[in-house]
Structure formats: structure tokens, C-alpha cells
Amino acid sequence: MRLPPHLPLTLALGLLAWAFLTSPTLTEIAAGIALFLFGMMSLEQGFKAFTGGALETVLRRSTNRLWKSLSFGAVATTLTQSSSLVSVITISFLSAGLMTLPQGIGVIFGANLGTTSGAWLIAGLGLKINVSAYAMPLLTFGVILIFNKAKPLKGMGYVLAGIGFLFLGIHYMKEGFEAYQDTLDLSQFAVAGLAGLLLYTLIGIIATVIMQSSHATLVLTITALAAGQITYENALALSIGANVGTTITALLGAVGANIEGRRLAGAHLIFNVVTGAIALSFIQVFLVAVEIGSSWLGIRDDNHTMRLALFHTLFNLTGIIVMVPFIPRLVHLLETRLKPKPVKLDAAKYINDNMLEMPAAALEASRQELVRLFGRVYSLSAQVLNYEPGQLRRISAREAFDSMPERLLNPDVDELYQRKVKPLHGLILDYLARVPVQGKRAQQLVMLRVANQQLIEAVKHAKHLQKNLLRYLNASNPHLRDEYRQLRSRLGFLLHELDRLSKHPEDIEDLDDLLLVVDDLGNDLERHDIVNNGRLDELIRRRLISAEQATSLMNDNSYAYRIGKNLLAVARATFLPFVPMDSELHDELALQPEEVKAIVGDMAAQAQGNEENRS
Incomplete structure (x- = not known):
């Protein structure tokens, strides 16, 4: 018996509707996640309006050296807050022959470091100021500009609206988890030791795959941590899972890509899996490093959200330091294992x-x-x-x-x-x-x-x-x-x-x-x-x-x-x-x-x- 194709989606929506009816607080958290994800989409849409000019020119000029590729990936992801946008541009340029595979790998490695900026912004500002007060003006100006016919102004409108939705999403998630403090203490479900580390890493992977955004998983983790709904150790594991989960998203996105896109997705997978394995294997070493780094940066012992952002940066930076010397071998492995299929006479080779x-x-x-x-x-x-x-x-x-x-x-x-x-x-x-x-x-x-x-x-x-x-x-x-x-x-x-x-x-x-x-x-x-x-x-x-x-x-x-x-x-x-x-x-x-x-x-x-x- 064949099940209807939309049955899983229908069941999921039905369960969500039931959960919303029984728990207004859960509704607030879910709405925050939805607004945050929509903000990410709007932000990405806005920056795409500028990809026909300056961003492409900068990309061409900033990837002729490995250190430049790494820097571009980190800076571009920090500015756009979208590693997926940077990945799409990189795959497009790689497929068109405008950059080499080692340069593309450098950009992707840098983009992983750039994603950590989101954790710093949310932990440092998003939870300490009333971001919803800024969301409304940003949404108003953004929508006005979106209705403009000029492409740059329309793009700027999507950027402003995207930031507004991000702020609004953070606000609702923060309010939702704080409301749970009076009714339910999720921290009682914390799991200590290696079992907790592995379990919450898996939860982080699943959450990232479902939401298609490591940023969303990190925001959810940081807001829950700030409200005391999860323990610091479990939050660290969730951030590792979020990092590994992005590779599943990248692999799904590479299904329709050409051979260069699949090779780049392969490099992304190897980097994040290796980085996650290093973070899990040397978690105690990283905890010591976070303690030392926190003392240098003046981060208080009870400021777990900022310490989480520091941990996220440290293990991604470690992954880059470990993997960069192996880029030539990684390129050889990918080119050997992932070979292009023979192109049919009536098929395109370069365009997609x-x-x-x-x-x-x-x-x-x-x-x-x-x-x-x-x-x-x-x-x-x-x-x-x-x-x-x-x-x-x-x-x-x-x-x-x-x-x-x-x-x-x-x-x-x-x-x-x-x-x-x-x-x-x-x-x-x-x-x-x-x-x-x-x-x-x-x-x-x-x-x-x-x-x-x-x-x-x-x-x-x-x-x-x-x-x-x-x-x-x-x-x-x-x-x-x-x-x-x-x-x-x-x-x-x-x-x-x-x-x-x-x-x-x-x-x-x-x-x-x-x-x-x-x-x-x-x-x-x-x-x-x-x-x-x-x-x-x-x-x-x-x-x-x-x-x-x-x-x-x-x-x-x-x-x-x-x-x-x-x-x-x-x-x-x-x-x-x-x-x-x-x-x-x-x-x-x-x-x-x-x-x-x-x-x-x-x-x-x-x-x-x-x-x-x-x-």
C-alpha cells in the first residue's frame, strides 16, 4: 500500500497545531524560529541583488591566494550572515572556471569561521538589548524599499526587512524560553558525561537539518541557555551538532549541482566532520582554552552565552588550522573519487x-x-x-x-x-x-x-x-x-x-x-x-x-x-x-x-x- 505523498507533512502540521493549542509558550518559540528563518531568507534575497557587481568583483580579486580565500569566506559570511549564499556564489564561480577547487575550499573553510560571528552578535547584543524595538522600524523601511523598482534599493529593502525579522525572531524565542521558567524546567532533562555530549550533538544535527540553518540552531541554543533551560555542557554539544548538520544541508544542495559543486560539498562535509570529531575528542582541552580566553577577554564565569560563542569560534579555528595543510591532498582525493560523468552530445557541460x-x-x-x-x-x-x-x-x-x-x-x-x-x-x-x-x-x-x-x-x-x-x-x-x-x-x-x-x-x-x-x-x-x-x-x-x-x-x-x-x-x-x-x-x-x-x-x-x- 502506497502512502499519500503529503501524509508526513500533513501529520507534522497536525502535531504542530495540537502543540500550539496546548502550549502558547511553545507557539511563541516556534513563531520566533519561523521569523528568524524568514529573516535569513530575506537577508539572502537582499544580498543576491548585489551579486551581479561588487561582490563578484571582490570574489575574483580576493581568492588568488589561499589566505585571501579564507579571509573572503570569513568576511563575506560575517557581513551577509549567510554561509549558504557564499557557498552558492563559490560553487557558481567554481563551475564557471573563475576559480580553482583549492580556492573554493579556502572560501568554504573561511565561511565556517564567519558563521561564528552570528553567535557573538546574538550572545553579545541580541540578549542584552531590546532588539524588538529596532525590528519595527527596520521592517517598515525595508518593506517601503522592497516595493521600489530599482534593483539596488529593492535589495537593500530585503536586507533591512531580513534584519528586522531576525531581531523579531530572537525576541520571541527569548520571551518564550523565559516564560517556560515559570512552568517547566527543561534543564532537568540534561544528560551529563559522554552520553550527553553525543546525544545533544545528534540533536543539534537533527535540528539543523530540519531548519536548514545552523544560525537558527545556534540562536535557539543561546536563547535557551540564557534562560537556563539547558546546561552549558549540553549547549556546547548542540553547537558542535549545528556545525556538522550544515554538511547535510550542503550535500542536499549539491544534488542538483555539477561535478565542481559536488566536490566542494564533499570538502565541506570532510571539514565539518573532522572539526566536529576534534571538538568532541578534545572537549576538555577546549573547555580549558575557553577558560583562558574568557579571562583574557574579560568574560565573566557566569556568562555562558559568550563562552559558548568563544567555544564555537575556537573549534572552527582549530579545524581550519588542522585542515589547511591537507588541502592539496583533499583536492587530489576529491578529484580522484568524484569524477565527471561523460557528457552526452545533447547535454551542457558548463551551464546550469x-x-x-x-x-x-x-x-x-x-x-x-x-x-x-x-x-x-x-x-x-x-x-x-x-x-x-x-x-x-x-x-x-x-x-x-x-x-x-x-x-x-x-x-x-x-x-x-x-x-x-x-x-x-x-x-x-x-x-x-x-x-x-x-x-x-x-x-x-x-x-x-x-x-x-x-x-x-x-x-x-x-x-x-x-x-x-x-x-x-x-x-x-x-x-x-x-x-x-x-x-x-x-x-x-x-x-x-x-x-x-x-x-x-x-x-x-x-x-x-x-x-x-x-x-x-x-x-x-x-x-x-x-x-x-x-x-x-x-x-x-x-x-x-x-x-x-x-x-x-x-x-x-x-x-x-x-x-x-x-x-x-x-x-x-x-x-x-x-x-x-x-x-x-x-x-x-x-x-x-x-x-x-x-x-x-x-x-x-x-x-x-x-x-x-x-x-
Whole structure:
């Protein structure tokens, strides 16, 4: 017998409703937890409004050294009070290739230290001042700003409202536990010794998994401790459990992530489990360290909430000190154990929906996906020219492009397009339509869209070129045969050079260097255009080819020219990461509105011309 899918949720809600009816105090605590969690969500939503600019720029510049990665993770989590937001940004940048796995691990380690700031704020301020007095104005200002259309103001509104809900949640939890002092003493259920340590660690893990927030578990623990409802030793165990419980949340979040996200979740799991094991194994040592630290910081013996915050910081800091030297081995372990699955022809390798909240990462992943698509168009074009793609890559001398195969093949361009090009093209097109961008990012988005379309145009031109190319490469007329073989050789050389640039972007120092190489290839294409250089007129004037042959040669030369122009434009837009393109040199590459209109107009004219030729 199969149970209804929503039965567990229905039972849980029913039990909660019964508990609320029988205990108004429990209702107050539960409402506090709900408000706190909603505040965390609002705070995260607010900071996401700023991830398209400053936060991403800081992340790129602050993770090129391990100590910088650790510092960024700690500072960013302290400011945003959301380790999950920092994790999402890190996974997005890691998946897009904007940072390495060791750098990402450094950020996650730092984020664990940053989460301890929440305990200090709550223990130091949240329980000593009437935070609810600040909650109401914050909520009022926040809601007003949320209704603003400007994205930064809307984001600030969510931040203010989030802080307001956090304060209100802390207030209700504090009031609820204080109310219990008159009716029920939860501390009578305290468990001493190792059994208590393990039991409350498990409770901390379960609470964090249920609430999906270690911050919420810590706030609940600190408010209960301040009200005397749990013992100091059990509170320490709950904080350890909260730390370990976040790994379950991270693992659940990594289910839909790509291989880099899963590796980072694996690193998070190993770090928190090791840190928790150290804290449990050396609990007495940490208690002594807390005593010493408290005396240095002037924390009173009876101020258990501040001592809990200090303990939480100490064992996380110890975990970082222990684990940092092993990061290279950890990276090797993760890369060995967690290997990427073979990517299907119709599947994306870099883009995924998790990146859509991080425009810079989404655009960079799209760029890498377009380089993959270029590789498929390169392979298709090489086959149309009767080159083996692998052979074309190995050629070193310009003269080698003139060599002809023993037998000309006639690959099915439509079949290759439908199987290898169209699926990925469609995925990229759909993904780019969903990337939220503005300002400079919008220009980059237009460049990628145009590049995506130009690759398809190159395939269409290759299909039109194929018919006469096969017919005239071995033509009886030596002059016509020579022209088609030169056309094939020139296009083969262009494909070879562009493929080399796409496979080895490290050989390109900067955008200026790329533009010089591409311009040289473009000049070579212009120089050998037989319509503009007068070669076609000479062949006709000297009656070396017939009028029919001249028409075919002119059309096929045009197809080859357009293929070259399409692929060169793709190279300009996609062969370098967008990180260096964010510099002043970006202006050289950015398409102006009138240029985009001209390209779209050319595409429409070419499509119309193709229809006329087919008719």
C-alpha cells in the first residue's frame, strides 16, 4: 500500500497545531524560529541583488591566494550572515572556471569561521538589548524599499526587512524560553558525561537539518541557555551538532549541482566532520582554552552565552588550522573519487540553473559552452572540406593543407547538425534568454547570442558550399580545380588556426593580442577573396572557366568568405574569459547597437539569399 505523498507533512502540521493549542509558550518559540528563518531568507534575497557587481568583483580579486580565500569566506559570511549564499556564489564561480577547487575550499573553510560571528552578535547584543524595538522600524523601511523598482534599493529593502525579522525572531524565542521558567524546567532533562555530549550533538544535527540553518540552531541554543533551560555542557554539544548538520544541508544542495559543486560539498562535509570529531575528542582541552580566553577577554564565569560563542569560534579555528595543510591532498582525493560523468552530445557541460543568480558566472559558463559548440562546428566544417578533424590539428606547415585525400567523402551535414550542433545550440539559446543582466553584462550577453547564431550560420554556409566543392575539387578544368583546392586550403588553414586558439587560450596574453591574431586571419581572408582581388574577373576575361563555372565559383567563394567571417567573430567574442575582458580593452570588442543591427540585417539578407538560391 502506497502512502499519500503529503501524509508526513500533513501529520507534522497536525502535531504542530495540537502543540500550539496546548502550549502558547511553545507557539511563541516556534513563531520566533519561523521569523528568524524568514529573516535569513530575506537577508539572502537582499544580498543576491548585489551579486551581479561588487561582490563578484571582490570574489575574483580576493581568492588568488589561499589566505585571501579564507579571509573572503570569513568576511563575506560575517557581513551577509549567510554561509549558504557564499557557498552558492563559490560553487557558481567554481563551475564557471573563475576559480580553482583549492580556492573554493579556502572560501568554504573561511565561511565556517564567519558563521561564528552570528553567535557573538546574538550572545553579545541580541540578549542584552531590546532588539524588538529596532525590528519595527527596520521592517517598515525595508518593506517601503522592497516595493521600489530599482534593483539596488529593492535589495537593500530585503536586507533591512531580513534584519528586522531576525531581531523579531530572537525576541520571541527569548520571551518564550523565559516564560517556560515559570512552568517547566527543561534543564532537568540534561544528560551529563559522554552520553550527553553525543546525544545533544545528534540533536543539534537533527535540528539543523530540519531548519536548514545552523544560525537558527545556534540562536535557539543561546536563547535557551540564557534562560537556563539547558546546561552549558549540553549547549556546547548542540553547537558542535549545528556545525556538522550544515554538511547535510550542503550535500542536499549539491544534488542538483555539477561535478565542481559536488566536490566542494564533499570538502565541506570532510571539514565539518573532522572539526566536529576534534571538538568532541578534545572537549576538555577546549573547555580549558575557553577558560583562558574568557579571562583574557574579560568574560565573566557566569556568562555562558559568550563562552559558548568563544567555544564555537575556537573549534572552527582549530579545524581550519588542522585542515589547511591537507588541502592539496583533499583536492587530489576529491578529484580522484568524484569524477565527471561523460557528457552526452545533447547535454551542457558548463551551464546550469544554479548559476543564473550569479550573472558573471552564468555568462562565463555560457562562453565556455560556446567554445564547445565552436569545436563541433569546426569538426563539421573540416569534414565538409574533406579533412579529418584530428589531421587538421596536427598540420604544422602551410603547404600541408594542399594535400588531397585519396577519396572524397560526402558527409551528411543535416545529420551532423541535428545530432551534434542543434541540441547544444538550443540549450545555450534558452539559457542566455534566462540570464538576468544589466549594464556591461548586457553587452556581453548580446555578444554571446550573436556568436551562437553565427555558428549556426557557418554550418548553413558549409552545407551550401559542400555540393560544388565535391564536384569541382577533382574537376577536369585545371584552373577551376585549382581555385577550389585553394579555397579548401585557405579555409582549412583558418579552421586550424582558430581551433589552436580555442584549445590553448593561455597562449593569448590579453584581448589586444587576440584581436591582432584574429585581424591577421581576417586580412588573409580579404586578400584571397577572388571577387574583390580581381582573380575571378581575370579567369572570365581569359575564358579559362565558363560562365556557369564562374557563377558557381563566385557563390562558393562567398560561402567560404562568410564561414570565415562568422568563425572569426565567434573567436573575438568567446576565446578569452570575460575576466580580462572586464578591463578597458573590453570597449574594443563590445558591439555597438548599430553593429548588432547590421549583423542581424546581414543574417536576414543571407537567409533570404539562401532561400532564393534553393529555389
